[in-house]
Amino acid sequence: MNGVNGGLRQSxxxxxxxxxxxxxxxxxxxxxTGTSAYFQDEITRWMQPEIxxxxxxxxxxxxxxxxxxxxxxxxxxWSIALPGQRAIASTVYWRQAGEDRSAARDNTLTLDxxxxxxxSRPTLGGAFLYRMHFDLHYMPVIWARWVVGFCAMFMLVxxxxxxxxxxxxFADFFTLRFGKGQRSWLDxxxxxxVLALPFHxxxxxxxxVTLQSLYMPWGVAAAYPNKAAYFADAxxxxxxxxxxxxxxxxxxxxxxxxxxxxxxGGAQPGFIDIALPGDRHGVVRLFRSGGDAMDAREKTLLFxxxxxxxxxxxxAKGGASATESTMVGLHAGRYAPxxxxxxxxxxxxxxxxxxxxxxxxxxAKRRLQLPDPDRPHLxxxxxxxxxxxxxxxxxxxxxxxFLANRLLPVRMDDRATWExxxxxxxxxxxLLIACVQRPRRAWLAVLMLGAAxxxxxxxxxxxxxxxxxxxxxxxxxxxxxxxxxxxxxxxxALGTAAWKLxxxxxGARRKHAAxxxxxxx
Amino acid sequence: xxxxxxxxxxxxxxxxxxxxxxxxxxxxxxxxPAGRTRAAKAAGWLLVTVAYAGSLLAEGAxxxxxxxxxxxxxxxxxxxxxxxxxxxxx
Numbered sequence: 001m002n003g004v005n006g007g008l009r010q011s012x013x014x015x016x017x018x019x020x021x022x023x024x025x026x027x028x029x030x031x032x033t034g035t036s037a038y039f040q041d042e043i044t045r046w047m048q049p050e051i052x053x054x055x056x057x058x059x060x061x062x063x064x065x066x067x068x069x070x071x072x073x074x075x076x077x078w079s080i081a082l083p084g085q086r087a088i089a090s091t092v093y094w095r096q097a098g099e100d101r102s103a104a105r106d107n108t109l110t111l112d113x114x115x116x117x118x119x120s121r122p123t124l125g126g127a128f129l130y131r132m133h134f135d136l137h138y139m140p141v142i143w144a145r146w147v148v149g150f151c152a153m154f155m156l157v158x159x160x161x162x163x164x165x166x167x168x169x170f171a172d173f174f175t176l177r178f179g180k181g182q183r184s185w186l187d188x189x190x191x192x193x194v195l196a197l198p199f200h201x202x203x204x205x206x207x208x209v210t211l212q213s214l215y216m217p218w219g220v221a222a223a224y225p226n227k228a229a230y231f232a233d234a235x236x237x238x239x240x241x242x243x244x245x246x247x248x249x250x251x252x253x254x255x256x257x258x259x260x261x262x263x264x265g266g267a268q269p270g271f272i273d274i275a276l277p278g279d280r281h282g283v284v285r286l287f288r289s290g291g292d293a294m295d296a297r298e299k300t301l302l303f304x305x306x307x308x309x310x311x312x313x314x315x316a317k318g319g320a321s322a323t324e325s326t327m328v329g330l331h332a333g334r335y336a337p338x339x340x341x342x343x344x345x346x347x348x349x350x351x352x353x354x355x356x357x358x359x360x361x362x363x364a365k366r367r368l369q370l371p372d373p374d375r376p377h378l379x380x381x382x383x384x385x386x387x388x389x390x391x392x393x394x395x396x397x398x399x400x401x402f403l404a405n406r407l408l409p410v411r412m413d414d415r416a417t418w419e420x421x422x423x424x425x426x427x428x429x430x431l432l433i434a435c436v437q438r439p440r441r442a443w444l445a446v447l448m449l450g451a452a453x454x455x456x457x458x459x460x461x462x463x464x465x466x467x468x469x470x471x472x473x474x475x476x477x478x479x480x481x482x483x484x485x486x487x488x489x490x491x492x493a494l495g496t497a498a499w500k501l502x503x504x505x506x507g508a509r510r511k512h513a514a515x516x517x518x519x520x521x
Numbered sequence: 522x523x524x525x526x527x528x529x530x531x532x533x534x535x536x537x538x539x540x541x542x543x544x545x546x547x548x549x550x551x552x553x554p555a556g557r558t559r560a561a562k563a564a565g566w567l568l569v570t571v572a573y574a575g576s577l578l579a580e581g582a583x584x585x586x587x588x589x590x591x592x593x594x595x596x597x598x599x600x601x602x603x604x605x606x607x608x609x610x611x
Contacts, residue, residue, distance in 0.1 A: 171541075171543070173537075173538075173541075173597070173601075174534075174538045174541070174544060174597070174600055174601040174604050175543070175601075176601055176602070176604075176605040177605075178605070178609060191598075191601055195594050195597045195598050195601065196594045196598075198590045198593075198594070199590065199591075199594060202590075294583055294584070330587065335584075336587075339523050339588075340523075340584070340587065340588055340591060343588070343591030343592070343594070343595060344591065346591075346594070346595065346598070347591060347594055350594070350598070
């Protein structure tokens with residue numbers, strides 16, 4: 001019996017090691033960006049320091065319609081993206097007859113909480129890190145989603161095989177021993193994995209569920225003649241209205257929102273689409289905000305724009321659909337109030353650390369077995385350098401992204417794009433350092449650069465805006481204070497890591513190795 | 522109010538930790554008598570159960586079920602990091 005168990009454990013350990021390593025670096029980026037996305041609205045607010053005030057979705061929607069009526073009365077469609085649960089700004093888009101959807105990228109305007117146009121630095125805000133989490137960047141999103149799904153599937157394999165491999169889940173439940181080389185990395189990996197295990201399982205599985213119709217299209221293919229029929233059934237789309245040519249002023253949007261909120265149990269709309277505004281046949285479509293309930297999938301209601309009459313309610317969703325919607329909501333956590341949001345953030349941070357410590361553990365374990373530690377084989381060099389570039393390099397990338405938001409000229413062309421480039425320039429710099437320096441010096445250099453960049457953020461914020469740490473503290477502005485303090489905490493964490501590494505004598509590893517070799521002999 | 526379940530979770534995991542001989546040796550330099558160990562374990566399990574049940578009561582079944590998991594992870598993490606710090610300073 002023991003032999004069978006030992007055999008199973010060993011094969012699971014092998015599976016865990018290689019499934020984890022193969023996708024580890026990309027997984028770390030997915031985990032880190034996903035963790036930050038729990039504060040997507042706050043990041044957006046910090047990246048748009050010009051926008052102040054409070055969130056008033058109904059007022060913003062009415063302000064948007066007023067502005068659009070005055071400035072874009074002949075457009076074929078208007079869209080209003082209302083602020084998320086903890087955001088302030090809204091964005092309006094419009095499209096003229098004959099323009100395709102991509103035109104909306106240029107036909108856009110940002111409104112403040114009162115629905116008044118506001119000029120703010122062009123930025124993607126927290127949306128870049130959020131989209132990076134599943135769409136990556138510099139590649140078609142469908143490819144990216146396949147790659148991310150592949151990583152998530154390997155993650156699920158790594159979690160299950162890791163649980164089987166872990167010999168002493170309960171005995172080691174609270175154990176974290178410092179200063180013991182490989183043993184310490186294993187402790188840290190186990191602790192970050194086991195303590196947040198329910199979260200890790202939930203987040204990986206529901207992550208796959210969010211894109212299940214992409215990964216497993218056969219159910220839809222078997223039940224529907226084509227994709228359009230599926231979407232019509234799933235999202236209740238009606239055929240687009242035809243222009244009557246007869247002008248008709250729009251009924252009160254606030255009234256339609258009030259009706260919708262009654263149907264949705266108080267939930268706000270998150271997105272509004274108005275087809276043929278100003279025409280007698282115009283149709284208003286309200287999409288429920290994802291932040292007001294745990295089942296996150298969009299619910300839509302249609303209204304006649306001219307009369308404000310609601311179309312018949314769409315058919316209630318089936319059990320499978322409601323389950324899927326709740327799983328997606330559980331994953332994104334848009335519904336979560338602040339206390340729960342911080343718990344999400346901490347669990348997700350534990351997941352990020354789990355991946356990072358797992359990657360470092362791979363090298364810590366194998367360094368002892370190298371025949372000549374000064375001339376490791378190619379595989380070891382590759383893993384060690386990629387570890388430096390991602391584990392230490394990703395934080396640097398985040399810091400560069402935020403620094404670019406404050407330091408690039410406000411009126412620069414393609415400013416938002418360059419903020420994103422800054423993320424990858426920082427990451428690329430870390431990779432370059434990792435390739436040209438000896439590992440120990442590369443770890444130190446990238447960690448210290450990251451610490452310095454995060455520490456610089458509150459300073460730069462103080463110097464370039466009127467919403468630095470001290471004035472925000474005086475104003476009681478939790479979002480700005482929280483952001484700057486989080487940056488300082490990250491600087492402290494990276495600085496501590498660099499300090500520990502610096503204090504550790506260069507020969508320590510070799511001494512460990514010699515002791516281990518002696519013990520084996 | 523989610524503060525009470527959070528406190529119960531931290532205390533519960535602290536007692537469970539005190540019920541383990543490895544941590545008893547790390548913290549006190551010796552193992553505790555079997556009777557006390559059993560009592561710490563029983564009280565620990567009770568408080569951890571109270572923490573999850575309290576989350577359900579405080580936030581309702583749907584939200585509370587999610588809160589409960591976060592509350593347990595939080596409590597265990599606080600205890601693990603505290604014990605690590607205390608063991609090192611001895």
